[in-house]
Amino acid sequence: MDYTSLISNLIKNGEGKRLVFLSQLRRDTVAKSVCALINEEGGDVLVGVDDDGEILGVSEGSTKVDVLSSYLNASIQPNAPISVSAVKYKKQDLIWISVWEGAQKPYSFLGQIYARGQEDTSKADKADISGFISQRRTSEFHWERQPLLGLELEDLSTQQVGDSIRLFEKKNLHLGFSNDIAAFLQYMGLYQHGHLTNAAAILYAKNPVRYLPQxxxxxxxxxxxxxxDSFLYDRLxxxxxxxxxxxIFAYIDVLFGxxxxxxxxxxxxxxxxxxxxxxxxxxxxxxxxxxxxxxxxxxxxxxxxxxxxxxxxxxxxxxxxxxxxxxxxxxxxxxxxxxxxxxxxxxxxxxxxxxxxxxxxxxxxxxxxxxxxxxxxxxxxxxxxxxGEGVREGVNEGVNYVMVAGVSEGVNAELRKLIALIDATPGMNAKQLSSAIGKGHSTVERYLKILRENQLIEFRGAPKDGGYYILYLI
CATH class of the missing domain: 3.30.565.60 (Heat Shock Protein 90)
Known part of the structure; x- marks a missing residue:
């Protein structure tokens, strides 16, 4: 995305409690500013811009982002909720650090806590630190952080938590959890004092509505x-x-074609x-x-x-x-x-x-x-x-390009044939479909299971006399 207008607006607003300009890339100075913003209300740090908003740039800024991100994550404790990126502005490289307000205040850089005033960053005094601790207590009573009694680690999707661990480790090279789910969730604030939180259930539970119907x-x-009451599709x-x-994204892709x-x-x-x-x-x-x-x-x-x-x-x-x-x-x-x-x-x-x-x-x-x-x-x-009608035509055309992840192109080709057949002759059962495409009954049952799991078809009617229908043309 072109961030020119966003950068222009930030610079136009000028430095303040939530915005810091730094003329040079000095890791410790950047870290102090980031630490202060996490302790306050979050905000942004622009490196390569002086106090007056003049663009100085950062030499080869795009090559320095990963090292800077690793340094900030390693030196700021607890783990810093930040995003570091290089952006091009007026033919100059800038480094843009977007910072979220922290939920585990106070945060420190190399053991020192920092606060942000209206236009300056400084070491936090006793009053600042007391305020941060009070805010942390408040955040711990936030709905996300509340313990969800009865939810255990085995109730979570290990695959999805594992995906999160791998993605997080890619962005934080200094950290390694060896696929230890409990350690990772504890580090992220989703597992506290031996209890999983509400947020953990929303993100990873196999059956979250059992605990949280919302x-x-x-x-x-x-x-x-x-x-x-007249609808083409309705699903919870x-x-x-x-x-x-x-x-949902997979269904909408097919719906609009x-x-x-x-x-x-x-x-x-x-x-x-x-x-x-x-x-x-x-x-x-x-x-x-x-x-x-x-x-x-x-x-x-x-x-x-x-x-x-x-x-x-x-x-x-x-x-x-x-x-x-x-x-x-x-x-x-x-x-x-x-x-x-x-x-x-x-x-x-x-x-x-x-x-x-x-x-x-x-x-x-x-x-x-x-x-x-x-x-x-x-x-x-x-x-x-x-x-509309154009979208319906797009859905029908989209059947020809259905690709199901995790299966071979050969199987996808057979799935597309099956979808086209069900679309043309809705209501056929597995035995009829097997005969029509010349495949064994167990093979067709396996294909139908894949299509049902990917929300492309559904079975309607009684087991003995029901049949299959294209789900998005109900």
Missing amino acids: AKIRLTVYANEKSS YESNLFQNIQD RGSHIKGLKRNDQLKYPIVAVREGIMNALVHRDYTKVSSTVHISIYSNRMVVSNAGTLPEGLRIADLKREHTSILRNPDIARMCFVHDLIEMLGSGTQRMVKDCKSYGLPDPVWKEDHDHLVLEFPGLGI
Whole structure:
């Protein structure tokens, strides 16, 4: 992404309590500023900019990011919630460090605690430290950090926690957990005093709704412009956050279909919807929702003329609807959940996601997304992004390009044949399908199981006389 406008806005605002300019890349000076921001309200550090906002640049800044990131993570304790990146601005390299407010205050750099004033960084005094400790106690009573009694380590998806460990270690080369799930979760604040937290359940539990019914997500596709009992698809996603978003994103990709064009001898497939905007909008709803409301559910509703994403909880204090279309501070309601999503590259720590959404919608010829607050909910609408006839055709065309991860191209080819057959003759059972494609019954049963698990088909009716149907054409 081009960060020119974001950098310009930061520099225009000038240094303050949440923004630091550093003219030179000196690791200790950078670390002190980062440490201070973590202890306060978070913010940004721009290296290569002097106190007056003049651009000095950092020589070969892109080559220094990894070393600086490792140094900051190794020297600031507890683990620093930061993102370090090199950006090009006015033909100069700058290093941009985006910092989240810490949940485990006070943080220290090489044993010293730092605080941020209105325009300066200094060693924290007794009053500062007392305030940080008080804030930490408050954060420990935050919903995310509350212990979830009854949830044990064996109730978590070891595969998904293992994925997080590997991704985290890639970004923090000085750390190694040897796939020790308990040690990793404890380090991330998700396992405290022998108890897993609410956030751990949302992120990793195999069956989180058993403990937290608000973990579910509802996705409904309506046949027209209004909510009604007449819908094309309606499902509750009740797994953990990582599994849910994987399943939802896969379904939406198939729902809206993909187009293709020929360049030379190569076919290039392109999704027919603004994938960046839609995924960003859904991730925002899941990361920033108010999980304290037990009866709350994230709703994703797709109509003939629009798509709507609604989540419990209004904008955080200090952020307005008007701020969403311009560079703004990222204020987190659920920092533990957000941090793990950041580890998985599902979100950025910069307050630029909503701007990316606007840009992506425009690139597809769609109106800007619309945000509004409705009582105690935040509602995001994508006008013009609906399940119209063109999208239905795209879905049908998309059947020809279905690719299921984890199986060979040969199996995928057979799956596509099976989908096309079910699409053309809905209601066939496994025996009939086996006969039609000339494959053994056990092989076809295995293929059908793969298609069901990937939300492409479903079985309807009684076991003896029911049959299979394309799920997104209900």
